[in-house]
Amino acid sequence: MSDELDLLRRANPVPADGPHFGDGPLDHRAERRLERLLAQDRPVRRAPRARLLWGLAAGGVVVVTALAALLGGPNSRPALAAPRPLTVHAHSTPVPLTELAELAAAAAADGSPRLRRGTHVQSWSLGLADGTPPVTLPEERVVRWHADDSRTELVVATDPRHPGRPVLTDAGGEPRTVADGHVLSRTTYPPSWSDAPPEAPPPHTPAALRAYLAETARTDSLDTPELLDAVRELLGHWMLGARESAALVRVLADAEGLRPAGQVTDRLGRPGQAYVYAGEGGRRMLILDPRTGAVLGLETTFGQDAPEYGVHAGDVMEYSAWMR
Structure with missing residues (x-):
């Protein structure tokens, strides 16, 4: 009972x-x-x-995971809807990736900043369930490596779009709201090392970096969606230095279907240049620093309606914003 x-x-x-x-x-x-x-x-x-x-x-199928219950009770805060997709600034001039690659190479001439192991990322992912509005689960993750090759991972519930307000999380298995800045987990891992991508240091020449990303994606023929997936995985392990960022822009410049869209302001308030890949299933927007070519963010949006989950074409499926 x-x-x-x-x-x-x-x-x-x-x-x-x-x-x-x-x-x-x-x-x-x-x-x-x-x-x-x-x-x-x-x-x-x-x-x-x-x-x-x-x-x-x-393939025409949207697969989502179910949240068992969404904070029931008459006094509960309403579920947080999916963030609106980023929009390109009106009348902004798109910068071709080849041109940005030249700017990035010039900015990397002194080699600063340098490659750094670890990551600092703010992410928003969508939780969906039958018959209930979609909810956005925001969190910030910081991974720091130590001299003995051990690492510490800190995950915090926070949403910079709404500073100080409670944050929805599903950490621990039961969806609930927690205070802004609430520590979801703090884990220290023992020393470890691998010479295989993406754990191995990424190279800083375009040809070698492309081969590195292909190995990360476990493929010999790296298409654009696989390339963007490999970039996301790489940034989950490394904070790229100026030379690695410049090499990455050269690789991206050769990616088929990745077109310049114009200037955007990312979810952390930073100016960026947007590059869009639109496939059958939806759209990805890559945001790069307009001076250095460093990756600032990656947004994935749905390409078709899924009314059973309250999702419409263009809704944000996932967004990541990387910091140093």
């Missing part, structure tokens, strides 16, 4: 402003919803990463 009551409280089939109050009977809709909740025991998981979603969406 206690399990049923817990499920009922989270589902909130009888809201405070509904036609039934207190211990009154459930209507047919509420009874069906409670039966569905009791019949299903779906684990709470974070939505799959963009690579899996992109590949499936390209």
Whole structure:
């Protein structure tokens, strides 16, 4: 009986402003919803990463993970909707990647900043469930390596779009709100090293870096979606130096279908140049620093409606913003 009551409280089939109050009977809709909740025991998981979603969406199928319940109760904060996609500034001039590559090479002449192991990334990922509005799960992750090749990973619930406001998280398996800046995990890993990408240091010449990214993607023929996936994975392990960023822009300049779109302001308020790849399943927007070519962000948006999840074409599936 206690399990049923817990499920009922989270589902909130009888809201405070509904036609039934207190211990009154459930209507047919509420009874069906409670039966569905009791019949299903779906684990709470974070939505799959963009690579899996992109590949499936390209085949015409949108695969999402279910959140078992979304903060029920009449006093709960409303679910946070997906962030709006970034928009290119009106009348801004697109900068070709070949031109940006020249700027990046000039900026890298003194070799500063240098390549650094670790990452600092702010991410927003979408959680979806049948019959409920989509929710955005924001977090910040910092990975620092130490002299003995051990590393520490810190994950914090925070959303710079709404400083000081509670943040929705699914850490620990149950969706809930936590205070801005709440530490979700702090983990120290023992010394480790690998000479295979992406753990191995990336090279700083275009040809060698392209081969490195192909090995990261485990493919001999690196297409543009695989290239962008490999870049995301690389930035999960390394903060690129000026020379590596310049080499990466040269590699990106040869990518088929990655077109310049114009100037944007990223989700951390930084100016950037946007480069867009539109495939069958959706759109990816890569944001690069207009002076150095460093990767600032990567946004993935849905290419088609998924009404059963409250998702429309153009909604943001995932966004990452990298910092040093």
